Amino acid sequence: MNSPRLNACISVVLLLAFWQLLATSLKLQALPPATEVLKQLVMVTENGQLPYHLGITLTRLIVSFSLSMIIGVLIGIGLGRQPILDQFFDQWLLILLNIPALVTIILCYLWFGLTEAAAILAVVINKVPNVVVTIREGTRALDTRLLEMADSYRFGRWKTYRHVIWPQLFPYLMAAARTGLALIWKIILVVELLGCSNGMGYQIHLFFQLFDVTSILAYTIAFIIVIQLIEMFILKPLEQRASTWRQ
Amino acid sequence: MTDYSIDITRKEYPATASTSAHIAIKNLHLTLKQNEFVCLVGPSGCGKTTLMNIVAGIDQNYEGTINLGTLSQTDNKVAYVFQEPRLLPWRSVIQNIHLVLDDPNAPHNTKLIEELLELMEITHIRDHYPGQISLGMARRVALVRAFVVQPQILLMDEPFVSLDERTAQRIRQRLLETWQTQPHTILFVTHDIREAIYLADRIVFLSQAPSNVINEVKVTIPRHNRTDEHSIEAFRQSLKRIGSKTKNYSGATK
Structure with missing residues (x-):
């Protein structure tokens, strides 16, 4: 085990x-001791x-995260590559942000009913x-010099996206995924609280x-543990694999 | 076998927030014969790189026609050595080279790659990433990448700048050897007139922007004599005389 860990x-x-000490000395109903909470965690599990x-x-x-990432990436690339589209939709984006x-959650429920699709849509609209x-x-x-290189060697669209554009977008994608995950966790609970009959929020x-x-x-603790696991076993390794060349 | 013709009536960079419109090229006509080695010489900022980009098919925003004969825009038979190496930093040296080939593992390709790496003395860094090697090395990788394509047209934009003279001279020699065994057309930008004389069949002089061709000179020194410093120097002196004459000339004819 290394020292940062x-x-x-x-x-x-x-x-x-600290929590345990505080709870046992205050003896408040609003702050149960850590041991109680852990016992409860084991029980409900x-x-x-x-x-x-x-x-x-x-x-x-997973569903709303994937949808938001796919839609967001496609629109993002489009706006980034086409200044005219960008100028036009910039205001829309500002309003949505x-x-x-x-x-958005309440409007989605009002317009589309208390359905699963409305719940997902509400999250997606918030995240995209x-x-x-x-x-x-x-x-x-994007580095235009590399794009020119790809052009002059006739890479074609697919090869250019795969080998020239994608690796440059990857750090941005990771950043979007990180903040996205944090945001969606929080929003999804509110969505469930307001209009679902199951799930953590409910x-x-x-x-x-x-x-x-x-x-x-x-x-909450179960929640935090799951996020940490996603970070440790999915996001971190992905990032590391993609940045081996940065030494 | 047809010649390649380059015919650019006008290439303009439109005005931006900070700069006014700039006409880079105007009425530039240039014919490249099959398998000819042509060097482009001109003052800096005269649009040489712009011209190269147009010929490479990167820049399609111009008035005029580029006729590369049977070569289509999708053909993988143009290679371009840029002023900077332009390697993909996330791919190792060998992966960068492989990327320009359709079938990098075909026996004739692997053999050629090995040979070229050997020649450029970069075999030992084949698995390094571009960020880990020097600029000079990266330039040599870019040269290998261009050569392995075995292009029909090879565009080179001051490819030997910042290489030490010994290496540069060796690569020049190799460039000529490859070119003689596997003839292809080379368009080579340089500001070094001696380099141009050493390499070219024909030297094309470009004017200040908006650039056009002010003079074309055939290099008459036989190829086997070009290692001789004196004949190169003598030719350079004769160019100077022609140069001063053409300047007066171009004023009169316009």
Whole structure:
């Protein structure tokens, strides 16, 4: 174990210890001790409740994340490559970026009913503008000298995209994915809270009404762990593999 | 076998926020014979690179016609050595070279690549990434990349700048050898008149922007005599005299 990782572990353990100490000394209903929360976490995991709702939320996350990335990347490249389109749609983008997430969610439910599709759409609408902006930036920053090289050697469209454009966009794509994941996690819970009958957001809402802080915290911890796993086992390795040449 | 003709009536860079419109090329006519080695010489900023980009098919925003005979725009038979190496930083040296070939692992290609790497003395860096090698090395990689294509037209824009003279001279020699064994047309931009005399069949002089051809001179020194410094120098002196004459001339004919 190298020392940065060790440090990270120590800091998490310290945080938990601090929490435990604070909770046991204050003895508030609103702040259960860490041990209680962990016990609850194990319990809801074993009885299948947490995996079920977490699974549903994760599915929604994957679907809306993939849709947002695909749509956002396509539009972003388009706007980055075509200044006229960009000038035209820039205002639209600004408006979309500035509509509060809650408004789009409620409007989606009002217009399309309390359906699964409306829930996904609400998340996608919230996320796409961010992806577009990031990818547009990346497309504008493409190295024209390399594009000319590809042109003069007659690479053709596919080879140029695959070997010349894609590697240059990749860092921007990773940035969009990172911020996207964080954003979607947060929005998806609100979406579920407002209009779904399952998923993490729905559960949290339930616990809120029952004033069950222990469960809320237990679910939150499960959440954080899943995000960390995605970061560690999907995003980090992807990034590392793509940047071996940067030494 | 037809000649290649380059006919650019007008190439203009439109005005931008910070610059006014600039006419780079006007009424430039140039014919390249099959398998001819032509050097382009002209003052800096006279549009040589613009001309090369147009011939390469990168820049299609001009008035005029470029006739490369049977060569179509999609044909992989043009190779271009830019002023900078323009290697893809995320691909190793050998991967950069492979990328321009349709079938890089065909026996004749691997053999040619090995040979060229050997010649340029860069075999040992074949698996390095461009960021890990010097500019001079990267330039040599770019040259290998152009040669492996075995082009019908080879465009070279001051390819030997920043190489040490020993290496440059060796590559020039090799360029001539390859060209003689596998004839193709070469359009070569340089500001070094001696280099032009050493390499070319014909030297084309371009004017200041908006550029056109002010003079064309056949290099009359036999190829086997071109290693001789004196004959090169003598030819250069004779060019100077012609040069001053053509200047007066072009004023009169316009």
